[in-house]
Amino acid sequence: MSTTKKKPIHISVDEDLKEQAELLFNDLGLNMTSAINVFLRQAVNEQAIPFEIRKINSETLQALKDVENGNLRGSFSSVKELMEDFNA
Structure with a gap:
């Protein structure tokens, strides 16, 4: 014991x-x-916190808020269109 x-x-x-x-x-x-x-x-x-802890940057935080509020951009008709928007 x-x-x-x-x-x-x-x-x-x-x-x-x-x-x-x-x-x-x-x-x-x-x-x-x-x-x-x-x-x-x-x-x-x-010898660490046994799960990941990270700070969310302001862009990610805004994206999460947009999703929660239904403020989403329209869909993309192609990967090229998506990548152009992504790189803009």
């Missing part, structure tokens, strides 16, 4: 996020403590 000492971590998170996370973890057979321990162990094992 392991005699590893445990130390509590106190964090504050958005109430909705916590509820959604608890539902997900429950579906995965985990509780919040187990899920956080999995994250921490994986971070230590990889």
